[in-house]
Amino acid sequence: MALPHLRALEDCADFTKTVKPFVPQLYDLPGKLHEVLTGQESLLNVYMQTNPLISGFALSVFLGAVFLVVAEVNRNYSQVDRCWSLLPTLYIAHFDLWARLVGLPTRRIEAALLFSTLWSVRLTYNYWRKGGYNIGHEDYRWELVRQRVPKVAFHVFNWTFVSFMQSILLFLIAAPVYKILLASTIEPNLTSADLASLSMELGLILTEYIADEQQWAYQSAKKQFKETGRVPRGFKQADLDRGFLTSGLWGYSRHPNFAAEQTIWFLLYQWTCYATKTLYSWAGLGPSFLILLFQGSTWLTEQITGGKYPEYSEYQRKVGMFAPKRLSAYKTPALKPKIIRTSELAEKQRQKEKEKEKEKQK
Template sequence: MSVPLLKTLEECADWSRTVEPYIPQLYLLPRRINEVLAGRDSLLDVYTQTNPLISGFAISIVLGAIFLVVAEINRNYSQVDRAWSILPTIYIAHFAAWARLSGIPSQRIDAALLFSAIWSTRLTFNYWRKGGYGVGHEDYRWEIVRQYVPKAVFHIFNWTFISFMQSILLFLIAAPVYIILLASHFEPGLQTYDIAAISIELGLILTEYIADQQQWNFQNAKHQYLKSAKVPSGFKRDDLDRGFITSGLWSHSRHPNFAAEQSIWFVLYSWSCYATRNAFSWAAVGPSFLILLFQGSTWLTELITAGKYSEYREYQRQVGMFAPTWFTGYKVRPNVAPKIIRTSELAKKIEAKEKQKQK
């Protein structure tokens, strides 16, 4: 069988029973795919006869190889970024499709797919409007990293982490759905805690949306201010001169969108634990790796930001990176150095030129 026969809910999260026995299927997959290409086997049979966790993991490896080749050919290392908002949902859809084809109740997996599809739609739109899918677009941080890392070392970094490990990570954060799939043998319908988990997920997606929208509005207002020297409605000159947002959710967390993103996948993992009556399981690898990734990438982002804006270190002192530390939010101190002098000076020059033209 492509999934184990289990006796208890707790066994659904047991690595030795639900994962380890199927690892050999990973090594047999290339041969079976060759059989399909030669017309001696059916792709549908290969798909249903292969454990869904193993086939999903295999897909992530193949995609990692594709990301690697495309990145090296184009010398653009944001290939995984373009697929980031889509792949977890595709993997969950894979679990849902496999369950249906195998006659396993899929109602709970469909519920996970629902929140993931909403997550994908929102994040894909946000990435698109920031120009992420534009030809040649690359995360600005890679260029900075390349300035400090030898070329050979950076290529090794791409061959290991950027292309392959990130690709696998996008599968691992969706992997808890495999445990929920196995648990559906015992509890096929939606349970109260399933509905609670979905509600929390949707709340986190809403939080992420609000944070990104606040950032988007602020950045647009700042760029408009730089061009015209006029303060857009709803904003203050001092805030725009500062150069970075400190209002709304951003007054309580320096990265509320990142905090919500990490929480979304940790809640999915917690959902799988609750569904199997386990305190923890092997599926913690995905969200744990994601949290570590955000720690590193956020540190680099803030290092760059602190170098651009004089007030940012005071903002760091008052406001937590992810979790709030002050209930009152960010407060500007009177002795803080002027904010982004370059911005205010440029605005004044533009304003002076407009007055001269009017004369």
């Protein structure tokens, strides 16, 4: 049997009952796939007889190997980035498909799949319009990392974190849905808590969309101003000269889109905790790791931004990285008037008198 026999919702979050017994299937999976290739077994049977958490994890490891090979061959380390917006939704769809094939209720899983699909559409579109899918495109931060670490160390970093760990992370942030799948065997219908969680997820996606649009409009205006010398309608030259956006959501958070992104996957985890009547579980590993990843990547991003724009340090002081520091939005500090001392005025007067004397002598 590919699922445990559970009697209580709390059991759906128990690692020893829902995950550990199926770990041996991971080791048996290569042999099963060999039987499929040799015609001894059908792929559909192997898929249905394998625990969905195990098969999803196995796929993330396989994709990690693919990302590694492609990255090393092309010397381009943004391979995971190209799939980032798609894989979590793929894994949730995998849980939904598996449940359908074995005849389990899927309404609660589909609620998670709905928000995840909209999340994928938004992020994929935003990544596409910024040129992320162009041939040869690579995240600018990887070049900076390569400059700071030895070549061998960077390759080890790629073999471990960039390719495999990030690929597995994208599975782990979707893995809490496995708990919803299990809970659906006991409580199959959508609950008010499911609908409330779905509504909050959709609100967070809307927040990301608004932040993306504000940033896109600003960067487009800045590019247009740089190319034509004309300030686009709706913007001030001082704002474009600053170099970074401080209005809208960005006046309260330095990275409102990142804040919403982390909250989306942590909320999914909390959703599944509520569904299984537990305070915490093993499924928190994925969102916790994601939050740590954002801390490091955002720090690196701000190191680069702070080196380009003088006012950024003041922006950092007044506006929180993710959560707002104050109720009021950020305002560009007023320029301090230059104080002219009496001695400076006297010196200028003496210079003028000397120049007049020289003119008379001529």
